[in-house]
Structure formats: C-alpha cells, structure tokens
Amino acid sequence: MSRRQSAPRLEFEAAAIYEYPEHLRPWLEALPKQPGVYFFHGDSDAMPLYIGKSVNIRSRVLSHLRTPDEAAMLRQSRRITWIQTAGELGALLLEARLIKEQQPLFNKRLRRNRQLCSLQITEGKPQIVYAREVDFSHTPNLFGLFANRRAALQTLQTLADERQLCYGLLGLESLSRGRACFRSALKRCAGACCGKESVEDHQQRLVEGLQAIGVTCWPWDSAVALKESRPDMTHYHIIHNWLWLGAVDSLDEAADLLRTPAGFDQDGYKILCKPLLTGNYEIIPLSVPEARKSR
Known part of the structure; x- marks a missing residue:
C-alpha cells in the first residue's frame, strides 16, 4: 500500500x-x-x-x-x-x-472589553457582575477582573477544587434539596451542602481564597495627581477612578483633563494600583478648583 x-x-x-x-x-x-x-x-x-x-x-x-x-x-x-x-x-x-x-499592525490588539466582569459576594454567594452595569471603582466585595463570564466561572471552579468548596453552593451546578452533591461523596466537597460543615465555614474559605484577587475600590474622594520625575523632566499623571486622564507638566494644566468622564479602566487599574498605593510616589488629591492653582 x-x-x-x-x-x-x-x-x-x-x-x-x-x-x-x-x-x-x-x-x-x-x-x-x-x-x-x-x-x-x-x-x-x-x-x-x-x-x-x-x-x-x-x-x-x-x-x-x-x-x-x-x-x-x-x-x-x-x-x-x-x-x-x-x-x-x-x-x-x-x-x-x-x-x-x-491598533498598530504588529502589536497585540487591545480593545475595550464590553464583557469585563468580576465576582461579587452577595449574602455569602458569588455572583457575576459586569463593568457596564456596576461601577467597579466604587463597588466593594469584588474579586478578579475577567474577560468574560466563562473566565470568571473557570476561576471559581478552580478555587472550589483547591479548597473543597461545594459547586452547588457556588452556583456552578444545581443541588437537590436535602441531598449531598456528587463531589461530597468523592471527598472533593467538604460537605456544606449536607451539613458536614457549616455554611459559614464554607463562606469563610471562599472569601479567603478570593482575597488574592480582590479589586481595590478607588480610595480617594476625587481625582489625584501622581508626580513622576527625572532630573530634566517632571510630569503629573492625572488619575480618577483608576482611569489615566493624561499627563501634564504643571498642575495648572490639570483642570481641562478633569472634565473628562472617568469610568473604571481595566488597563489603568492594572498599571496604577501598585504605584498609587505603595507610597513610592507623591500623590496629590485634586479638585477642579485646586487643579487651577499653581504648584
């Protein structure tokens, strides 16, 4: 052949x-x-x-x-x-x-994600919420920034497998009233679904597991300026709700940027969260009148 x-x-x-x-x-x-x-x-x-x-x-x-x-x-x-x-x-x-x-030809495409979502703990149970519906800058108890619903559910499932959490109580599968879930029989669920452990203990392990990906609320009442300098140049980065509005040479120029609506920005959050919170840069809280003052 x-x-x-x-x-x-x-x-x-x-x-x-x-x-x-x-x-x-x-x-x-x-x-x-x-x-x-x-x-x-x-x-x-x-x-x-x-x-x-x-x-x-x-x-x-x-x-x-x-x-x-x-x-x-x-x-x-x-x-x-x-x-x-x-x-x-x-x-x-x-x-x-x-x-x-x-959108340069040889760069990885970066687009505004209309499916951006997070996990929110409501009455001890995780729910998927979307940035188009909820202001991520000011909503507490959010965990993770996910490209879509599927990615959020995959993270939740992985956490359940690592911590013996119940798929049913997490909303990943349906439960029959009064009956243990299938994973409980395999000792992959600690049994909160059937009374082997308390629901409170189950919820505590869930929240502890999510802490590493907690979303930080915008910690200021308004916009701030982050001062970045080198010997021959100083820029003030104007930031509000984790959105980078732009950079100016002087705070006298900040007022125009502050007129821009500032919704939550995923890229800005990932880049700015650590620099804003670690104390390595000078942070200047702003309001529109203050931004017009010379510094």
Missing part, C-alpha cells in the same frame, strides 16, 4: 532571511537614552506599524534591529519616532493608550 506523500512545505527560519535594516540608520543617531514610547512607521502616516515602550528608548529600539524574528516589521518600516516621558510609569500608561487608540 503506497502512502500519499504530503506536499513539501517551505519553512524559512527568520535568521535565514533577516537583513539588517540599513534604511533605518538615519533615525538612530537621535534616539534618546531616556524613558518613553517609540513608534515604527511604515508608508502610512495615519497608523504606525508598532508602538513600544522602554526606560531606555535607544537601547530598546536597537534591540529590535538585531532581532531576526521582527524582520517583516523592519522591512516595512520607513522611520522611527518617539515621545519621551518622565519615567517608566508614564511610558506604560502612554503605550497602553496609544495601542488601544491606534
């Missing part, structure tokens, strides 16, 4: 087709060794090919030019531009915003 041979596949290693992008050399001399965001541009002026960030723009851009895996992007690139920031935090925030706004 003869075997049908598959058609030969041409597989090219990136290193085999890589050529140093000599056409980009004119843009390299002026690259700063400072933090910021950089752009690889193609023929289109409207949309960059790639947006990146670094604490040292020059070093990071040069590393792209030596990377064979990025040959396709480099061949299409025609020029390189950049925006300097006062530090790494500003670079992170600006990069996230620009990628979301401009």
Whole structure:
C-alpha cells in the first residue's frame, strides 16, 4: 500500500532571511537614552506599524534591529519616532493608550472589553457582575477582573477544587434539596451542602481564597495627581477612578483633563494600583478648583 506523500512545505527560519535594516540608520543617531514610547512607521502616516515602550528608548529600539524574528516589521518600516516621558510609569500608561487608540499592525490588539466582569459576594454567594452595569471603582466585595463570564466561572471552579468548596453552593451546578452533591461523596466537597460543615465555614474559605484577587475600590474622594520625575523632566499623571486622564507638566494644566468622564479602566487599574498605593510616589488629591492653582 503506497502512502500519499504530503506536499513539501517551505519553512524559512527568520535568521535565514533577516537583513539588517540599513534604511533605518538615519533615525538612530537621535534616539534618546531616556524613558518613553517609540513608534515604527511604515508608508502610512495615519497608523504606525508598532508602538513600544522602554526606560531606555535607544537601547530598546536597537534591540529590535538585531532581532531576526521582527524582520517583516523592519522591512516595512520607513522611520522611527518617539515621545519621551518622565519615567517608566508614564511610558506604560502612554503605550497602553496609544495601542488601544491606534491598533498598530504588529502589536497585540487591545480593545475595550464590553464583557469585563468580576465576582461579587452577595449574602455569602458569588455572583457575576459586569463593568457596564456596576461601577467597579466604587463597588466593594469584588474579586478578579475577567474577560468574560466563562473566565470568571473557570476561576471559581478552580478555587472550589483547591479548597473543597461545594459547586452547588457556588452556583456552578444545581443541588437537590436535602441531598449531598456528587463531589461530597468523592471527598472533593467538604460537605456544606449536607451539613458536614457549616455554611459559614464554607463562606469563610471562599472569601479567603478570593482575597488574592480582590479589586481595590478607588480610595480617594476625587481625582489625584501622581508626580513622576527625572532630573530634566517632571510630569503629573492625572488619575480618577483608576482611569489615566493624561499627563501634564504643571498642575495648572490639570483642570481641562478633569472634565473628562472617568469610568473604571481595566488597563489603568492594572498599571496604577501598585504605584498609587505603595507610597513610592507623591500623590496629590485634586479638585477642579485646586487643579487651577499653581504648584
């Protein structure tokens, strides 16, 4: 019996087709060794090919030019531009915003997630709530930020398996009144569904297991400015409800940004939560009148 041979596949290693992008050399001399965001541009002026960030723009851009895996992007690139920031935090925030706004060809797509949800403990039972319906910035007892309902349920199921929680009491499956769940017989559930343990103990283990992914409420009454500095540059990041409204050179300029509606922003939360709460930066509470004062 003869075997049908598959058609030969041409597989090219990136290193085999890589050529140093000599056409980009004119843009390299002026690259700063400072933090910021950089752009690889193609023929289109409207949309960059790639947006990146670094604490040292020059070093990071040069590393792209030596990377064979990025040959396709480099061949299409025609020029390189950049925006300097006062530090790494500003670079992170600006990069996230620009990628979301401009959707560069060679960046992972970042889109506003209308299915963003979290787990909320209500009367001892977890419920899935959505950011489009609940203000995550000011709602207590939220745990986890999930791309969709399925991801939230998977996290809840994993927690139940790790802590012998009852699928039925968590709403993951139905329970028959007065009967233990199937997992209880397998000793995978500690038996809160049938009286082997108290519902209160079950709820305590649930909350303890969720603590690591608790969502922190916005801890200020209004917007704040986070001061980020390097020897030759200072920026004030204007933030409200975990949303980065932008950066200004002086608090005199903050009033215009404060007019922007500030709803919960998942990317802002992930980037800003630690810097805002650890005490490593100067934080200045703001109101619109205060923002107009010179600092």
